[in-house]
Amino acid sequence: DQQVKQNSPSLSVQEGRISILNCDYTNSMFDYFLWYKKYPAEGPTFLISISSIKDKNEDGRFTVFLNKSAKHLSLHIVPSQPGDSAVYFCAASDNNNDMRFGAGTRLTVKP
Amino acid sequence: GAGVSQSPRYKVAKRGQDVALRCDPISGHVSLFWYQQALGQGPEFLTYFQNEAQLDKSGLPSDRFFAERPEGSVSTLKIQRTQQEDSAVYLCASSLVSWDSMEGNSPLHFGNGTRLTVT
Numbered sequence: 001d002q003q004v005k006q007n008s009p010s011l012s013v014q015e016g017r018i019s020i021l022n023c024d025y026t027n028s029m030f031d032y033f034l035w036y037k038k039y040p041a042e043g044p045t046f047l048i049s050i051s052s053i054k055d056k057n058e059d060g061r062f063t064v065f066l067n068k069s070a071k072h073l074s075l076h077i078v079p080s081q082p083g084d085s086a087v088y089f090c091a092a093s094d095n096n097n098d099m100r101f102g103a104g105t106r107l108t109v110k111p
Numbered sequence: 112g113a114g115v116s117q118s119p120r121y122k123v124a125k126r127g128q129d130v131a132l133r134c135d136p137i138s139g140h141v142s143l144f145w146y147q148q149a150l151g152q153g154p155e156f157l158t159y160f161q162n163e164a165q166l167d168k169s170g171l172p173s174d175r176f177f178a179e180r181p182e183g184s185v186s187t188l189k190i191q192r193t194q195q196e197d198s199a200v201y202l203c204a205s206s207l208v209s210w211d212s213m214e215g216n217s218p219l220h221f222g223n224g225t226r227l228t229v230t
Contacts, residue, residue: 004153034218043115043202043221044154089153098167099144099219101153 006102019077023090030092080109115222132188136205146202200224
């Protein structure tokens, strides 16, 4: 069963514009959410996280929003840069020795 | 470097062969995870170690899969009698603190993975 879903396999935006990547989850026990970024032939690298006690976390150009009632989180990148082009994975955990990942969204930022 | 190191980077095995994949976590990291990532999918949890103790192996797909971390640092994922469906990227990740004590501020650090192709 897919407990973490990224319904958009790809997204293309213009440099300088906002990129919004979405993620939905089904397990209400998840209390920690992360976004990972992955370049080809490399492992995922941690980008930003948010715990369930917050609804927003910001780090430079990256902001993650959490809507617990909707079981939805999103990653905003403003302004988008060509170097942001990568696959972005949403992940969620309930502290039970497991972290569930979405299938990823491939972001392309065009110059 | 100080990151998670995995070897080999690529492995081609004939169906029925045994393979061993190695993970060197970041020094001092307590938690170690193995994930399997099929093409076009997100990483799928396989197993978790807290130091040398394997606390969760619920994600291992069959008894052909075996993981160990005997001294609480380096870990090996072994796949016996490989099958074509085992073809995937195997990712190792480590984290500084034990997973069950995490308060949401110790993310996993991933290695670059081992791409296994079973022919």
